[in-house]
Amino acid sequence: MRHAKSSWDNQLHSDYERPLNERGKTDAPNMASQMIKKGFLPELMLVSDSVRTRETRELIMPFLPAISTQFSATLYMASAQTIIDHIKNTDNLIDTVLVLAHNPGITEAFYDLAHVSIDNVPTAGVGCITFEVDSFKNIAPHNARLEYFIYPKMY
Numbered sequence: 001m002r003h004a005k006s007s008w009d010n011q012l013h014s015d016y017e018r019p020l021n022e023r024g025k026t027d028a029p030n031m032a033s034q035m036i037k038k039g040f041l042p043e044l045m046l047v048s049d050s051v052r053t054r055e056t057r058e059l060i061m062p063f064l065p066a067i068s069t070q071f072s073a074t075l076y077m078a079s080a081q082t083i084i085d086h087i088k089n090t091d092n093l094i095d096t097v098l099v100l101a102h103n104p105g106i107t108e109a110f111y112d113l114a115h116v117s118i119d120n121v122p123t124a125g126v127g128c129i130t131f132e133v134d135s136f137k138n139i140a141p142h143n144a145r146l147e148y149f150i151y152p153k154m155y
Contacts, residue, residue, distance in 0.1 A: 002124065021040070049076060074086070116149065
């Protein structure tokens, strides 16, 4: 998932410090609701520690009350490989992971993981990829399947 729409109103904020704007505050819970309707129930959320990803997480948490969260500075503006490495290092007792991060890494991760050609994951966009593996260490495009890709303007 990409973070929800952020605000550019305060020029004193660094990119890392930018909060969500009003649209982002509406889109995040709406997308969480759509994930639930599709049966997406992550056990773990890997989250960039930026302000906008933290705020997005807070807005989707009421829909995912049983989920644990790991914040990571390395997911802030992470490359696709860094995102994939985070997934591959997930404990195998976990079956479902939600990564909440930024472009361009999140868009590139979709392509690298499942050859999903998306020009740009929109803000609050969510994709679900399943892997037929016993261990997260073994995820690869040949065992990946895109279940869905959704974003706010679809709803």
